[in-house]
Amino acid sequence: MSISAGFLYVGExxxxxxxxxxxxxxxxxxxxxxxLEHLRSNNWLDNRTRAVFMETVLYNPHANLFAVV
Incomplete structure (x- = not known):
């Protein structure tokens, strides 16, 4: 686990x-x-969790482009 400054997220x-x-x-x-099971069993994820955000970075070597999803 680590703490991050992060960005502002607007959701539904x-x-x-x-x-x-x-x-x-x-x-x-x-x-x-x-x-994920470790997070759940140690109460980092439970029924009081407000939100979970997943981010990934994809790379296309043919176009030499990165995409953050």
Whole structure:
């Protein structure tokens, strides 16, 4: 876990100020599920969690372009 300054997010159900905690998911499904289970079992994710944001960076080597999704 780490704390980040973050950006302002506007969603359907509210505005979420920047900052908060981040967790990095692995590049394999099993390792990512293990991380998510660790977060859930240690009460980082529960029924009081306001929002979860997922971001990824994609790279197209043919066009030499990055996309943040």
């Amino acid at each position: 159900h509210g505005v979420y100020s920047g900052g908060g905690y981040t967790a990095t998911l692995n590049n394999t499904l099993s390792a990512s599920l293990q991380t």
